[in-house]
Amino acid sequence: MPSGPTPMPGRRCRSCSAPAGAEGDVGGMIVCLCNALTDRQLEQAVAQGARRPREVYAACDCKAQCGTCTRMVLGMIRDAVLQPAAGEATMAAG
Numbered sequence: 001m002p003s004g005p006t007p008m009p010g011r012r013c014r015s016c017s018a019p020a021g022a023e024g025d026v027g028g029m030i031v032c033l034c035n036a037l038t039d040r041q042l043e044q045a046v047a048q049g050a051r052r053p054r055e056v057y058a059a060c061d062c063k064a065q066c067g068t069c070t071r072m073v074l075g076m077i078r079d080a081v082l083q084p085a086a087g088e089a090t091m092a093a094g
C-alpha cells in the first residue's frame with residue numbers, strides 16, 4: 001500500500017520543482033489536499049515573494065479548489081510579512 005499522497009500527474013511546484021505530493025519531493029505536511037501541496041512548498045512560494053493566496057497557488061502551478069487551506073496560506077503570508085528579516089532583527093537588537 002503506497003504511503004503519502006497520490007501525486008498529481010505532471011504537476012510540479014514552480015518554486016521547488018518537486019512533483020506535488022510525490023515521493024522524494026521537499027517533504028513536509030500536506031496542507032492543501034486538493035492540490036497535494038505541502039507546507040514546505042507553500043512556505044517556499046511565500047519566501048520567494050508570493051503575497052496573496054492566488055500568487056502562492058500560481059507559484060505551485062495550481063489554483064485553490066475548495067479553499068479550505070486558504071486560511072493557512074494567509075497565515076503563512078502574514079508570518080512572512082510580520083517576521084523581520086534576520087539582518088534587521090540583529091540590527092534592532094544591537
Ligand code: FES
Pocket residue numbers: 031032033034035063064065066067068069070
Ligand atoms: S485544500 Fe487547498 S484548495 Fe482544497
